Amino acid sequence: MKKYKVAVIGATGMVGQRLITLLENHPWFELTALAASPRSAGKTYEEALGGRWKMKTELSDKVKAMTVYNAEADVETVAGMVDFAFCAVDMKKDEIKALEEKYAKAECPIMSNNSANRHTDDVPMIIPELNPDHAKIIEAQRKRLGTKRGFIAVKSNCSLQSYVPALFPLDAEFGVKNVLVCTYQAISGAGKTFDTWPEMVDNVIPYIGGEEEKSEKEPLKIWGKIEGDKIVDATSPAFTAQCLRVPVSDGHTAAVFVNFEKKPTKEQIIDIWNKFSGVPQELNLPSAPKQFIHYFTEDNMPQSKLHRDLEGGMAVSTGRLREDTQYDYKFVCLSHNTLRGAAGGGVLMAELLCALGYLD
Numbered sequence: 001m002k003k004y005k006v007a008v009i010g011a012t013g014m015v016g017q018r019l020i021t022l023l024e025n026h027p028w029f030e031l032t033a034l035a036a037s038p039r040s041a042g043k044t045y046e047e048a049l050g051g052r053w054k055m056k057t058e059l060s061d062k063v064k065a066m067t068v069y070n071a072e073a074d075v076e077t078v079a080g081m082v083d084f085a086f087c088a089v090d091m092k093k094d095e096i097k098a099l100e101e102k103y104a105k106a107e108c109p110i111m112s113n114n115s116a117n118r119h120t121d122d123v124p125m126i127i128p129e130l131n132p133d134h135a136k137i138i139e140a141q142r143k144r145l146g147t148k149r150g151f152i153a154v155k156s157n158c159s160l161q162s163y164v165p166a167l168f169p170l171d172a173e174f175g176v177k178n179v180l181v182c183t184y185q186a187i188s189g190a191g192k193t194f195d196t197w198p199e200m201v202d203n204v205i206p207y208i209g210g211e212e213e214k215s216e217k218e219p220l221k222i223w224g225k226i227e228g229d230k231i232v233d234a235t236s237p238a239f240t241a242q243c244l245r246v247p248v249s250d251g252h253t254a255a256v257f258v259n260f261e262k263k264p265t266k267e268q269i270i271d272i273w274n275k276f277s278g279v280p281q282e283l284n285l286p287s288a289p290k291q292f293i294h295y296f297t298e299d300n301m302p303q304s305k306l307h308r309d310l311e312g313g314m315a316v317s318t319g320r321l322r323e324d325t326q327y328d329y330k331f332v333c334l335s336h337n338t339l340r341g342a343a344g345g346g347v348l349m350a351e352l353l354c355a356l357g358y359l360d
């Protein structure tokens with residue numbers, strides 16, 4: 001099988017580093033170009049990192065020696081070297097929008113981890129097990145951009161990667177009415193480690209800028225429908241969220257309270273979670289977990305340290321499902337924020353779009 005040549009834009013960042021570890025030995029993709037800010041441009045990847053490598057795995061000599069391009073100034077060069085690119089950059093929203101569109105218009109499809117285009121109505125926001133059909137909007141987007149191949153596809157925010165997969169299949173059967181969720185989010189979600197953010201040791205910060213809005217609004221796009229040349233957001237379920245930063249290195253936990261149109265039994269919920277799978281499992285995509293949702297019966301599970309890496313960090317864990325005094329049910333769920341929630345989710349989305357023919 002032909003390998004697709006890929007670039008990582010924002011290669012020196014937390015998500016960029018994760019992407020590199022996932023792409024180095026990928027069966028379908030070949031890491032071919034790296035790009036970052038003008039501060040890194042022209043340096044080897046090792047020089048550009050300057051000791052910022054945060055992953056537990058060693059970096060290969062081949063990647064260390066790769067030249068880092070200037071993400072903004074070298075669009076044509078990078079686009080000419082690859083079949084498509086992953087993008088995870090820390091820039092202003094309007095700058096990211098312009099950058100991603102430049103790559104798309106240079107016929108380089110973009111798999112974005114950024115939030116800038118999540119609410120552009122002809123840009124699909126895909127969780128591959130839930131809404132793979134949203135990829136169909138790409139044709140309308142290509143028309144708007146005037147491109148043959150180029151387009152932008154985004155993945156959703158890391159905060160919702162555990163509770164939206166848990167609720168989505170329940171909604172199909174029982175109608176989810178409203179959801180209250182509190183998230184307990186790891187420091188890698190801010191691109192940080194305990195070394196670079198010592199204030200987070202022994203601390204909880206009750207505010208993550210923009211996160212509550214994303215946690216409430218983005219699910220409605222996932223639940224949305226294609227109408228003509230746009231994806232129209234769903235109007236329900238209704239979400240309310242509080243998002244806290246907690247002293248955990250990786251893994252976002254969520255405490256969820258939910259009301260249904262038609263209240264299921266506890267056994268029905270667990271059965272749906274155990275049986276739930278989607279197109280990635282059917283197509284046996286390389287990064288797809290075999291079992292998407294793992295339900296734990298033990299009262300003290302799932303735990304971030306024990307379960308975030310389940311199935312390569314691509315599975316979602318749930319537990320503590322029980323009836324509530326004000327809502328129908330409450331439960332806890334967990335997903336790895338830089339794997340399923342960011343880089344891994346981006347890679348799985350790219351595998352899906354490859355398999356569906358959008359990256360040919």
Ligand SMILES: NC(=O)c1ccc[n+]([C@@H]2O[C@H](COP(=O)([O-])OP(=O)(O)OC[C@H]3O[C@@H](n4cnc5c(N)ncnc54)[C@H](OP(=O)(O)O)[C@@H]3O)[C@@H](O)[C@H]2O)c1
Pocket residue numbers: 009010011012013014015016035036037038039040041071072088089090091113114115157158188189190191192337338341342
């Ligand atoms: N961390 C997570 O769990 C997570 C999850 C989901 C989504 N995201 C999103 O992913 C994106 C990156 O997050 P991160 O945590 O990886 O950030 P990060 O660690 O701060 O890395 C930022 C990256 O952006 C690059 N950059 C900064 N200014 C640039 C410019 N003017 N032109 C080109 N590149 C520039 C940096 O390059 P230099 O090294 O050259 O400065 C670096 O490679 C953000 O949009 C974030 O919201 C993160």
